[in-house]
Amino acid sequence: MSGGMVSISTPTLRRLPHYLREIRKMKSNGKQYVSCTKLSDITGILPITVRKDMQQAGAVGKPKTGYDVEQVIVALETALGLDNDREAILIGAGNLGYALLGYKGFNLCGVDIIAAFDSDIKKIGQEYHDKKILSLSMLEDIIERFNIKLAIIATPPEPAQKIADRLAAAGITGIWNFSPVIIKVSDEVVVQNVDLTVSLSVLLSRVSKKKKTD
């Protein structure tokens, strides 16, 4: 659909979901138009930044009125790749895996976890949040049979790289990695890391810096 041949920068990509969430709220409140200044007020992001982000997302607005809510939602969803539903699998049904299996935010992104894998025989065959836990030996079979492209790694760090290798070989193109380790994959696979120790460290650093400068 044209519109977005331009590549979207990572900082912008990170802000888009916030706009989308707020605009969806407005839509359900019956609003028809939204302006950058309005979004700026809500999110705390500078109006000019919002405008630039909208531009990158391929949204087109009308001077004075702003952006059509329906249209801008479509633009943002397309830019974020939420426009087509996706099925995902999860590897590692520990504490974090369990929480992710019950996480509702996935629906907002059009993602549905169809199965989870673990190596613990005691877990295999059980259901967590209505999702079946399968043996890791079935990994490739399920990926290929259901043509899965998206995988979530929620294992300890040690097996993460090997799991990633198996996923890539089986045809996975996107890996959401919660394991605190840097995973190396070929260029065809996209890895998005959520390293909680990194995030916590950044918080601690900022807090103690603030304390020092007081």
Place this chain on the structure above:
Amino acid sequence: MSGGMVSISTPTLRRLPHYLREIRKMKSNGKQYVSCTKLSDITGILPITVRKDMQQAGAVGKPKTGYDVEQVIVALETALGLDNDREAILIGAGNLGYALLGYKGFNLCGVDIIAAFDSDIKKIGQEYHDKKILSLSMLEDIIERFNIKLAIIATPPEPAQKIADRLAAAGITGIWNFSPVIIKVSDEVVVQNVDLTVSLSVLLSRVSKKKKTD
């Protein structure tokens, strides 16, 4: 202790934990020195970037030999604010909260969750991963009595802002926010967001962009 009066940039702050993790491994393997090129090989980060990061962290190395493992660990821990232990509380004992209560990564950061809070009467009084679930009405009391400075918000988005207001008023200076909403606080409080919907959206966007350009 001088060393680090210079403020550390966010991108650098994000990379430091990776170096720290790998250098700790080296230490336990008996290594005495580590070079930027070595760290680059392991992490995939450019050597010059590693060197610049080390500089920001206040690490001092020797030409030809590299950085003393013991010394650089101290430097990184100090830069990351991991040098003093911290007690934290958690608000919202749902799926995610439960997982966080059992998360081992906290120890690596010197953080210990001493209690969790929830509004659900059925949960109050129970123990998750050996941590007591307390009533939200006791929030301020516990924070002040134990002089807690760090809080983790793992509630749904709706109550998050109000919780944050209560936390700030009670003396919390650092908030780790897992709720998918932008929290507004005064300048004295540091908020670090872990918005899973944002992270997942970024992944989806990258995957679908890659698909288009093939």
Place this chain on the structure above:
DNA sequence: TAGATTGTTAATCGATTAACAATC
């Protein structure tokens, strides 16, 4: 010594912000 590595200074690149024109 020679060579590898750190430390430092400069160049490049990209994101943010500012200024202003266009338009409904």
Place this chain on the structure above:
DNA sequence: TAGATTGTTAATCGATTAACAATC
């Protein structure tokens, strides 16, 4: 019309990368 808002072009800022000197 007047004013608010988008769209666009330019300026600023900061992070990354490159080049090279210093040093063990």
